[in-house]
Amino acid sequence: MYRLYSFPPSGNCYKLRLFLTQLQIPFELVSVNLLNQETYLPEFLQKNPNGKVPVLEIEPDVFLTESNSILIYLAEETDFFSRDRLERNQILKWLFFEQFSLGANLSRPRFWITVVKQAEQFAPLIAYHQRLGNAGLGVMEQHLTTHSFFVGERYTIADIALYSYTHVAHEGGYDLSKFPNIQEWCDRVQSQPNHIRIDQNSRSLLG
Amino acid sequence: MYRLYSFPPSGNCYKLRLFLTQLQIPFELVSVNLLNQETYLPEFLQKNPNGKVPVLEIEPDVFLTESNSILIYLAEETDFFSRDRLERNQILKWLFFEQFSLGANLSRPRFWITVVKQAEQFAPLIAYHQRLGNAGLGVMEQHLTTHSFFVGERYTIADIALYSYTHVAHEGGYDLSKFPNIQEWCDRVQSQPNHIRIDQNSRSLLG
Numbered sequence: 064m065y066r067l068y069s070f071p072p073s074g075n076c077y078k079l080r081l082f083l084t085q086l087q088i089p090f091e092l093v094s095v096n097l098l099n100q101e102t103y104l105p106e107f108l109q110k111n112p113n114g115k116v117p118v119l120e121i122e123p124d125v126f127l128t129e130s131n132s133i134l135i136y137l138a139e140e141t142d143f144f145s146r147d148r149l150e151r152n153q154i155l156k157w158l159f160f161e162q163f164s165l166g167a168n169l170s171r172p173r174f175w176i177t178v179v180k181q182a183e184q185f186a187p188l189i190a191y192h193q194r195l196g197n198a199g200l201g202v203m204e205q206h207l208t209t210h211s212f213f214v215g216e217r218y219t220i221a222d223i224a225l226y227s228y229t230h231v232a233h234e235g236g237y238d239l240s241k242f243p244n245i246q247e248w249c250d251r252v253q254s255q256p257n258h259i260r261i262d263q264n265s266r267s268l269l270g
Numbered sequence: 271m272y273r274l275y276s277f278p279p280s281g282n283c284y285k286l287r288l289f290l291t292q293l294q295i296p297f298e299l300v301s302v303n304l305l306n307q308e309t310y311l312p313e314f315l316q317k318n319p320n321g322k323v324p325v326l327e328i329e330p331d332v333f334l335t336e337s338n339s340i341l342i343y344l345a346e347e348t349d350f351f352s353r354d355r356l357e358r359n360q361i362l363k364w365l366f367f368e369q370f371s372l373g374a375n376l377s378r379p380r381f382w383i384t385v386v387k388q389a390e391q392f393a394p395l396i397a398y399h400q401r402l403g404n405a406g407l408g409v410m411e412q413h414l415t416t417h418s419f420f421v422g423e424r425y426t427i428a429d430i431a432l433y434s435y436t437h438v439a440h441e442g443g444y445d446l447s448k449f450p451n452i453q454e455w456c457d458r459v460q461s462q463p464n465h466i467r468i469d470q471n472s473r474s475l476l477g
Binding site: 188 | 319320332334335336337338339340342343346355356359362363365366367369370371373374394395398406409412413
């Protein structure tokens with residue numbers, strides 16, 4: 064059985080809890096506490112030398128890392144990805160956009176403000192990331208003026224990746240009321256079969 | 271013929287000039303000047319609503335964006351990518367690592383220090399990114415203790431993506447002498463057939 068190493072508040076880990084649940088693939092959930100530097104212990108660095116979660120152990124001692132590459136691995140033969148070359152490229156485009164233009168810009172302010180509650184100490188970096196993150200959200204908002212989902216007018220791993228931190232952006236000081244198309248898209252994502260919330264237990268044995 | 275919109279100093283644009291040249295695919299090169307905000311003019315935003323280069327026009331009015339998704343598009347049927355599921359996942363892993371852990375951390379200090387020469391004004395942000403970037407380089411250095419290339423012991427798009435900003439990291443204030451394995455890997459990348467330098471004209475009609 065797959066084993067997922069996950070820090071519960073992490074959007075990158077949530078992507079995989081959500082997608083594995085929607086694929087109805089059973090998995091063992093192992094909670095890792097980033098706040099204790101657990102991911103930098105030698106035992107964990109053997110799983111991921113980059114010291115980050117999520118890590119998906121697909122068989123004993125075979126570890127996959129980088130959430131979006133794992134989404135692709137799981138989705139390759141399903142309709143959550145695509146067999147069409149150009150459509151596949153569009154999904155990949157949004158996955159890379161998510162990591163570069165959204166990723167740290169949404170996750171770090173949220174981490175500082177909501178997870179470790181050090182907003183004052185990190186105020187200049189929060190403002191720096193928020194300026195970039197609002198630009199990224201603006202690109203998504205514009206795309207959603209003419210699309211129900213990001214690629215192919217259906218729910219794909221592009222939506223899963225983009226949703227993971229976007230729907231909790233307010234916890235990083237973002238004002239999603241400025242992005243009504245994004246809010247409506249979030250509703251559509253939440254109405255997909257087998258959706259689970261970020262704070263919800265998933266279809267796992269443990270955790 | 272493909273048309274590549276490129277800002278000459280950009281590592282993300284260099285990836286594509288390099289790979290198209292190595293694939294021996296002819297292309298028209300259109301230089302775009304980021305410093306004039308050209309990528310935020312309405313005409314350019316029609317090509318890429320995210321206001322970024324590179325953009326690859328593969329046929330009239332069909333624009334691909336996000337450098338790493340374009341690398342995959344070009345590589346899919348070649349040995350620069352992989353037909354093996356797990357190896358493909360490893361290549362994708364490094365492509366996402368490159369965008370998240372290296373990308374902005376290497377490119378923004380380089381932009382502020384070397385391109386626009388505003389190191390003093392951006393000193394705190396440069397230090398912030400350098401701390402993260404050195405961690406990313408450390409992960410690469412460790413991987414290269416037991417590997418000649420990043421995946422499959424051969425030159426793939428993972429190497430192209432990682433090389434693009436790494437080999438000019440010193441222009442962002444990084445000290446690559448601390449990473450001898452990376453320096454040797456850079457030599458191996460540079461010795462590949464049809465390699466071009468970042469400041470070198472590529473196999474294009476214009477530019």
